[in-house]
Amino acid sequence: MGCSSCSTGKDGQPRGCKNNGTCGTDGCNKLTVFDWLSNMSLPNGEKPFDCVEVRFKNSRKEFFRNTENLSLSIGDIVGTQSKSGHDIGMVTLTGELVKVQMKRKKVDFNDAELPKVYRKASQKDIDTWQKCRDREEEIKKRAREIAIILKLQMKISDVEFQGDGSKATFYYTAEERVDFRQLIKDMAKAFGIRIEMRQIGYRQEAQRLGGIGSCGRELCCSTWLTDFRSVSTSAARYQQLSLNPQKLAGQCGKLKCCLNYELDVYIDALKDFPAQDTKLFTEKGLAFCQKTDIFKEKLWFSYKDDPANWHVLSPEQVKEILEKNKKKEKVASLEEYAVENLVEIEERVVFENVVGQDSLTRFDKPKRSKNSRNRNRNKKRKASGGGNNQRQGQNKNRNQGNQKPGNKKNQGNKNKNANRSKRRPKNA
Known part of the structure; x- marks a missing residue:
């Protein structure tokens, strides 16, 4: 899946939407949901579910109540209620599947305090939202500099602006508790907005930033994995893996999530084996x-x-x-x-070429060594040795004829050279 802004350019290089999976066309996001009930009509007298699911930057999703009875569909940009002001998000799910998702996330859909959807976003709202999104990288860099000056043991990994630009949420990771009161004062004074600090784990940081794993593919947490389960070293022991932290650790510094993928299969297979401490x-x-x-x-x-x-x-x-x-x-x-x-002789599986396929290197010409070339040349010379001997004999006779004393041309040339040498002065 890929949107128009994430496709390749004219020179074949990937352009990338540079939105970390939150592009405007909603075609390359891991949180995109397929509505398999979209082609089905509701029974007679049944009202559609009045809640919708809205996605914001990265992995943040929230549920809102459609009190204005707006005709919303997946991909619509809407203005939603927030604690202060309003926010801009994209509708990712509507209809009865929203109720299923709310039950799964343990959200009460009968709650009267559920936030509301104000309206569909206007062009002015989208322009303001896009300007705020363009400022995020610059503000994140400046916030890191302020944190370094204050000598705080924390790492600011991401910044998320509210849709109206009045508030910014800073996501950070830290091993210990951090007193960032002075940091908030300095950032509020420098940026002129309200600041909210939110601590996240190292796995959530890798999920937001993304990257390439040791397998050569994109990180599971940044593409399709939505929940994080605890991973222990016993998963590596069950799979007979060496307890090497450099190989077992992922980009987040924790144990790889993929250690849990085949763990159940290994546990079932080990039931037929004696214990390891036998x-x-x-x-x-x-x-x-x-x-x-x-x-x-x-x-x-x-x-x-x-x-x-x-x-x-x-x-x-x-x-x-x-x-x-x-x-x-x-x-x-x-x-x-x-x-x-x-x-006992183990039967080895012999793979036969039943399809009749040739070797992949059938078009490659074998490289000939210099020794084989020299041998071929010597063989050709030996095969044509009679003709060469005759030519050599003729050339010898010609040379001997030119060297005879009775040859008039040679005598004339010798006399001319002698006369020239007599005419030249000694100093010349």
Whole structure:
């Protein structure tokens, strides 16, 4: 999905709407909702739901009551009620699906204090709103400079203006509590507007700013993920991942949200495997589990006295040994079970070219080395050696004929050269 302002330019370079997913055409936003009830008519005598969902900058969405019975549709820019003044937003959902969303967000749609939609935004409202949006980057830079001068341990990540330009909300992240009273005074004096400070988490900061993850794709939180679930290191342990914080941490500095995507599948698969802390008692010594491979369905065990040598066992073999240990019977050694795995020949899947496709490099010409070129030249010379010998003999005869003493041309040339040398002075 992409809007007209986010498409590529004439030279093929991406233009980008530079609105962090809040472009005016509402075609490239992660919060865009598909209204699958739009083509269905209401039953006779049923009134349409009088609440609408309105989206503001980035991930902020709120519900408003349509008291004026305006004919609103998805994509309309409206003026809404706020605590002071009015705000400008875009309608993202109407009809019965709004009721479903309000139940999901635990918002009471019978609340009489629900804010209202004033009107559809006029061109003057849109121009004022756009001017305020253009000032956000400059004000954010200036606010960061003021925070550095005051030596506050905080990071201002984003600024959001109200639609009428009378108020600005500053989103910041901080590890500890920050006393920003002086900061608010300085910013209100410098910008001439009312200031509101709102602290957000590091995940919400990455969601607002966006970026590219280690997988090469856009961040999930800035494209489609709307809720953040807690991620623990146990998710990495279940999936047999190395506990390397540099690889497990995302752009926000916390554990990656994608660690939870396949966690349930791994937990279901590990139900058929013995526990990771399984101990096997053998006559040769005590054995510990070193590694578990879910895909190959194998476990690696090693003795306590010899941890360097690992022995491969299947889950069924481990369960068999555990049952004997419960009966206080010790197995002779792990090698007996490991040898059985080595004797079994694993069938390798051979991929055949049944479609008849050729190699991808069939059009590439092989590079010839210099040695092969020299060999080919020598072969050609040997093959045509008779003709060359005859030509060499003819050339020799010609040279010998030119060097004979009886040759009149050579004698004439010698006499001329001798006379010229006599005429030249010695100093010349």
